[in-house]
Amino acid sequence: MCRFSTPTACGRRSSRTRTNEARVAAGVGVSEVALVTSGFSRGKDGAVVTVFEPAEVSLLRSLVSMMLGIVSPGQTSEDPLERALGIGDSAVPSDPVLARLFPSAYQDEKEAAEFRRYTEATLRDGKRADARTVHETARAGRAELTPEEAQAWLRALNDLRLTLGTKLDVTEEVHDEVAVMSEDDPRYPAYVTYDWLTYLQDSLVRALW
16 A cells, blocks of 8 residues: 555655665665555554554664754744753754754744743753654554553654754645655755655644544
8 A cells, every 4th residue: 555645746656665674774864765664553552553654763763863962942032041941042943954853832933032031942852852752752663652652653743844844944745745746856855844844744744533
């Protein structure tokens, strides 16, 4: 059964399976391998079952390690009490990825700045916790996630898609672009990874609900 977001892309990847197995055996980086996974399914007692290949686990851990760096603690106040309370900077991040991960909550600039000042540090903590959960629970073969771990995965996958999507400046046509993109295109590894993350997120949503 096709496990990717578009039938055309699925067909192209299926035809490459043996080639990519050879690449893995030869030690080619996981970002160059067409990703094939069973994703997530509902298990017993509310657990979520995961099935991943070793190369997929390596890629996931690499991605969430990147995320841990991106959402590291931001600039804090010079006031010792405010630092202790986790009160941070009120300015909108200049980095477009951070601006996407931590969007302004209000249209009014003053209200948005005040909200950001008191909440961004906590939001960063949450995103780091989710990334660490993925890093610690991503396993090759069959494994199970608790409902709490599955929710952390869902949030982390969303953060990864937002991050990669912002870096790639993806459009609604991204999956069609991947379907016709040559493997020799330098953008291919990043785009196929975004496509895979989209599939994983959808698979997990279906397993949870």
